[in-house]
Amino acid sequence: MAYKSYRPKDFEAFVTKHENRLYRTALAIMGNVSDAEDVVQETFFRTYEKTPEFESEDHEKAWLIRVTVNLCNSLLRSPWRKRTVQLLDSYPAGEAEQYELLEQIMALPPKYRAVIHLFYYEGYSIKDISGLTGRKESTIRSHLTRARQKLKSVLKEDDYESI
Known part of the structure; x- marks a missing residue:
């Protein structure tokens, strides 16, 4: 039906x-x-x-x-x-930390921003994102991992700069 x-x-x-x-x-x-x-x-x-x-x-x-x-x-x-x-x-970002994180996410290349948004903000699984974007699951996993690594390194640098 x-x-x-x-x-x-x-x-x-x-x-x-x-x-x-x-x-x-x-x-x-x-x-x-x-x-x-x-x-x-x-x-x-x-x-x-x-x-x-x-x-x-x-x-x-x-x-x-x-x-x-x-x-x-x-x-x-x-x-x-x-x-x-x-x-x-x-x-919109409610708090200063969210604004900083959003600023770093927006600095990522579009392919990384897309998977971050679909995974974390829209709640889609890697398999779903693969279907939505037409890319292989391994590519989506790779993009998600690279985006996380980039965000982690940038956010760590920001923490050291504020000390």
């Missing part, structure tokens, strides 16, 4: 349901507000055009994130892309 999908009259509710998750994902990968907004808008546009039937709510979520990640990767590869707005100006 197919999961009850949205219909065009319910599209506004569908967008409201998923917009924050997709925006956070796109923002983590793209690193700036305007590109993230463009990616999310394009994701919903493609969804509206195709009107896919989803097997479950998890399938719906995974499909949307996969489209978002693919659009981010396409935009990152485009030669005319320029970064103009810092993510940290718009991505």
